Amino acid sequence: MLASVGAEWMKLRKRPSTWVLGGVWLAMLVFFAYVLPYLTADSDTGPEAAGALASTLPAELVGNAVAGYALFGGALALILGALSAGSEYGWGTVKTALTQGPGRLNVLGGMLAALGLTLVGMVVLTFAVSAGASAIVASIESAPYDWPPVADIVTGMAGGWLVLAMFALGGVALGTATRGTSMAIGLGLVWVFVVEGLIRASASALEFLDTVQRALPGVNGGSLTAALGARTVEEGGAPGVSTLISGWQATLVVAVLAGGFALVAGWLQRARDVV
16 A cells, blocks of 8 residues: 555656646636735725735735635646546556556555645645745735634644635546546536536526535535635635535535545446456
């Protein structure tokens, strides 16, 4: 198992797509969470400008770091998961990997462990970049460095990692099911950006859809990030963040969905031929 983890970790580190996805995410974080609000505050006056500036200060570190995980960060994690699982089929290396000794579930377990470690690194980088951007704004504006308590930061990291893990495991399940990357990524992005949006928009008119949306990955991910401190869409925050579901319920649903995606991937990996 450890050998599988090491091999998968090396593959993820050496894949350009891993670094590209991480770089895109960090660039989006800095621009939308810090640069854009700061420019808005700098070019305007009044309560809205003051609120935009306040959102970039150190006190909002946790909320800013996890806000994008419900939609854009989750979509990028889904792509990473689909690439991790589906690329092996496209390259024709699945049979080679499975004939080297480890069983199918060991190979999958190693990939999931390496993926989880990669997401840990991404969460740490997200918080580090957010802290740096907040400190720069506070220094420019001579504002106090009121950092959140350490417990809140640790909780935010854990909750953010769980949301990203859910989306990444969804990508792994899709990549394993479709035995490739293109269709898996396409289906995943359509679900994240189109299907869930349509269900949310129709939930107020159809009661059963309101029940359905409470089990959706994006809705629960957004509710969990809101519980961690992210501002909702109504408050001018990131898309996908809402308070539709309580934080504890969202945490449970996200964990169940993550486990379900892993089980689906494991069942497909074990039950089907690899060609």
